[in-house]
Amino acid sequence: MPDGSRRHILVVDDEEQVATLLRNLFEREGFLVSTAGSGAALRAELAKAAVSLVTLDLNLGGEDGLALAREIRSRHDVPIIMITAKDNEVDRVVGLELGADDYIVKPFNLREVLARVRAVLRRYEAPIAAKPAGAACQQHERFSFDGWKLDVTARELLHKADGSPVQLTTAEFNLLEIFVRRPARVLSRDMIMDLLKGHDWSPLDRSIDTLVGRLRKKIEPDFEMPTLIKTVRGVGYVFSADVAQEAT
16 A cells, blocks of 8 residues: 555556556656556556556557546546657647646656656645644635735635735636646646536536636736636636745
8 A cells, every 4th residue: 555645656558668667767756656557457546545646558458548538537636647659639639638737758758757747746736734633723725826815715815906805706716716726737628617516517508718707807917818817729728827825
């Protein structure tokens, strides 16, 4: 059973040489590593222990890696890096639409793989300051970006100009929280729908686009030329601001 104090990478590849190469690379850097050579083995590993990141080959002995990525994303909140010999734009776009965080083509440079894994982990992880047991006062989890202050605990957004509260609907606040917890990460519309649990979204309409447009009008300097919430054509959105987190 992997040690919960160390980040755990699951390498999914049916080429034993590639899997061994990646295992050795990650273990040398202090990660815990598991490997899986099939969809069944992948599911078993995810059910057995907490995983920090998955590297996924798109062609596992004939299995559809894109379908496996869709399955992972629907059941687990874990970053996915696709490492594959498929080097075409359609696969890249589809992979990102399914929620993959990066796409690396074989043959690859080991230092580049390691750098990308570390970058995805940094973007994905949103550490929350631990609250002491029995603490008399509730700690407030806050994020700051581009002069704005978002207090998640108090569910309050403070204006960058004068610090006054900005009125957000529940859906607008929840969407902004999703973005600030995942800066620089491309989020597909389907993933945003999944994260906005409890809302009646229809995949046939443009509810997410409408909600993004409303939020842009409240936080962008010019909502018609957004610099904070950027559109990734054919995929979804990315929150491009530098985000800092604190708990007080």
